[in-house]
Amino acid sequence: MNKTNPKTxxxxxxxxxxxxxxxxxxxxxxxxxIVAVLIQSSSPRSLSxxxxxxxDGASIIFLILTxxxxxxxxxxxxxxxxxGELKRILSYPVKRWQVFTSKIIALxxxxxxxxxxAFTLNLYLSSLSPLEPMFYISIFTMFLHLLLxxxxxxGISIALRSELMSTLASFLLLFGLDMAFDYRSYLSxxxxxxxxxxxxxxxxxxxxxxxxxxxxxxxxxxxxSIATPLFVVAIVLIGVFVYFTRKMEVD
Amino acid sequence: MEDQIIKTxxxxxxFGKVTALNDLNxxxxxGISGFIGKxxxxxxTTIGILLGLIxxxxxxxxxxxxxxxxxxxxxxxxxxxxxxxxVYPGSFSGQRFLVHVAxxxxxxxxxxxxxxxxxxxxxxxxxxxxxKTYSAGMFKRLGLAQALIGSPxxxxxxxxxxxxDPLGRITLLKKIKDMHEKHGTNFLISTHILSDLExxxxxxxxxxxxKIVDQGYMNNLxxxxxxxxxxxxxxxxxxxxxxxxxxxxxxxxxxxxDKVFCKVNNPEVFNEDIPKIASKLKLRLKSFQQMLGTLxxxxxxxxxxxxx
Ligand SMILES: Nc1ncnc2c1ncn2[C@@H]1O[C@H](COP(=O)(O)OP(=O)(O)OP(=O)(O)O)[C@@H](O)[C@H]1O
Ligand SMILES: [Mg+2]
Numbered sequence: 136m137n138k139t140n141p142k143t144x145x146x147x148x149x150x151x152x153x154x155x156x157x158x159x160x161x162x163x164x165x166x167x168x169i170v171a172v173l174i175q176s177s178s179p180r181s182l183s184x185x186x187x188x189x190x191d192g193a194s195i196i197f198l199i200l201t202x203x204x205x206x207x208x209x210x211x212x213x214x215x216x217x218x219g220e221l222k223r224i225l226s227y228p229v230k231r232w233q234v235f236t237s238k239i240i241a242l243x244x245x246x247x248x249x250x251x252x253a254f255t256l257n258l259y260l261s262s263l264s265p266l267e268p269m270f271y272i273s274i275f276t277m278f279l280h281l282l283l284x285x286x287x288x289x290g291i292s293i294a295l296r297s298e299l300m301s302t303l304a305s306f307l308l309l310f311g312l313d314m315a316f317d318y319r320s321y322l323s324x325x326x327x328x329x330x331x332x333x334x335x336x337x338x339x340x341x342x343x344x345x346x347x348x349x350x351x352x353x354x355x356x357x358x359x360s361i362a363t364p365l366f367v368v369a370i371v372l373i374g375v376f377v378y379f380t381r382k383m384e385v386d
Numbered sequence: 387m388e389d390q391i392i393k394t395x396x397x398x399x400x401f402g403k404v405t406a407l408n409d410l411n412x413x414x415x416x417g418i419s420g421f422i423g424k425x426x427x428x429x430x431t432t433i434g435i436l437l438g439l440i441x442x443x444x445x446x447x448x449x450x451x452x453x454x455x456x457x458x459x460x461x462x463x464x465x466x467x468x469x470x471x472x473v474y475p476g477s478f479s480g481q482r483f484l485v486h487v488a489x490x491x492x493x494x495x496x497x498x499x500x501x502x503x504x505x506x507x508x509x510x511x512x513x514x515x516x517x518k519t520y521s522a523g524m525f526k527r528l529g530l531a532q533a534l535i536g537s538p539x540x541x542x543x544x545x546x547x548x549x550x551d552p553l554g555r556i557t558l559l560k561k562i563k564d565m566h567e568k569h570g571t572n573f574l575i576s577t578h579i580l581s582d583l584e585x586x587x588x589x590x591x592x593x594x595x596x597k598i599v600d601q602g603y604m605n606n607l608x609x610x611x612x613x614x615x616x617x618x619x620x621x622x623x624x625x626x627x628x629x630x631x632x633x634x635x636x637x638x639x640x641x642x643x644d645k646v647f648c649k650v651n652n653p654e655v656f657n658e659d660i661p662k663i664a665s666k667l668k669l670r671l672k673s674f675q676q677m678l679g680t681l682x683x684x685x686x687x688x689x690x691x692x693x694x
Binding site: 142143146147150153154215218219220222223225226227228229230382384385386 | 430431434437439440441459462463467469471473474475477478486487489490491492536
């Protein structure tokens with residue numbers, strides 16, 4: 136009796152994606168991604184034919200990615216809560232967990248695929264082989280950062296219920312962390328990227344003359360850099376998920 | 387016994403210090419039920435609880451005999467809703483939006499259903515236009531369509547006629563009535579526009595400050611309240627009103643225009659008193675009649691204020 140329609144989940148997801156594709160939003164995401172990559176590749180230290188270009192100026196990509204992701208998730212969560220759109224959707228025969236997860240997966244997929252595609256421009260700009268392992272390490276770190284921003288902005292969205300406030304608050308929080316902590320801290324996106332990049336640099340390019348970090352990062356440092364955001368993401372998303380599905384009042 | 391589709395007992399809801407619902411005992415049987423009350427009386431809050439969007443602080447609420455918070459999914463499967471605020475995805479066309487909603491209800495014949503609904507609510511001409519270009523009346527009609535899409539057993543409409551011109555209101559209400567007759571859909575319609583309900587409701591729920599003041603079948607209520615209200619035209623309403631105010635048979639007196647209204651508790655005695663009083667005060671009694679109960683009078687008596 137309490138069965139959900141098995142296709143409801145995918146329909147909600149397609150709906151969310153279609154909502155994004157309809158607006159000028161998609162154009163904005165794509166443009167922001169391309170701009171981010173172009174700024175990055177014109178960094179002054181740019182070496183030709185070097186994977187090091189992937190590291191240089193990555194903070195710009197992270198910054199713009201943070202801004203876009205905060206805006207998008209705040210719009211989708213706080214925006215639809217504040218405007219009453221969520222109220223309408225939750226009045227249809229859908230389960231709350233379906234609405235929550237479909238929103239997160241759909242938006243993450245969109246942002247990630249756009250940014251990953253734009254990032255492949257780097258292969259061309261720096262004349263790298265498509266098999267360059269550091270390219271995939273960079274994309275992975277980007278994905279990790281995306282998840283973190285997603286969790287933070289969803290959490291703040293549900294707490295503040297105002298699109299503008301939540302965009303600002305989550306962006307300022309993440310941007311503030313990046314500003315307050317430098318490239319040798321697990322708390323800044325740049326710091327985590329540096330550790331991960333530096334560790335894998337030794338693994339894949341042990342004989343390369345230039346190392347981004349002296350001494351190079353250890354496996355443990357790389358691991359903590361990966362685990363920290365994942366841990367925060369898990370805690371925040373599980374907490375918000377439980378609240379959203381069991382307690383949250385929509386009015 | 388399972389005649390009541392909606393039933394709440396001692397339902398409580400507070401928002402911080404504000405008590406929105408205070409021991410609400412509400413019932414709605416099959417048919418078209420009107421849910422009336424002033425701004426802030428708790429209508430939208432009640433609807434939120436019925437849909438499992440808001441959790442109550444006490445008491446019980448059931449729809450189709452199912453608990454509104456725990457079985458809300460099953461309830462929503464059998465119910466359609468149109469909320470007070472209409473937020474629809476602006477970039478979608480009306481048709482495309484309804485197709486999306488139809489899919490959520492797992493309807494098999496999607497296109498015929500959507501097209502028929504669009505025709506029923508009179509939106510076919512605009513079905514391909516983006517929703518953001520719709521007017522307020524079109525929004526409401528789209529809202530009605532999306533509430534009715536799953537052929538629900540019951541549709542809840544929160545202020546369906548707000549913001550609509552008189553002609554549009556009549557058309558919309560007629561649509562609701564048609565739907566009830568054609569598909570047997572039951573309705574709960576919240577509003578503070580009384581004349582709307584008079585035409586279509588068979589059950590009435592009056593809410594004030596989070597409490598039910600009265601509820602029942604329309605004809606019973608009109609009978610109950612009409613018998614005790616009088617409309618009197620005299621040459622000097624002020625003096626007359628002041629005098630009858632002192633009578634034991636009179637509970638309440640008010641003046642509208644140049645007519646005196648009063649609520650009495652013993653019509654037989656009052657009927658005989660009126661001409662006597664008028665002649666004693668040397669006033670000319672122009673007319674004197676028991677009111678036929680209209681919704682407005684019921685409302686005035688229960689909520690104690692002129693309706694908006
Ligand atoms: N989220 C909320 N937070 C605080 N108070 C609320 C909230 N929602 C409703 N209230 C209060 O609860 C009371 C009932 O509000 P409700 O919206 O249910 O009234 P209503 O009958 O629908 O009024 P209207 O005719 O204006 O739509 C009001 O006093 C309102 O201020
Ligand atoms: Mg309301």
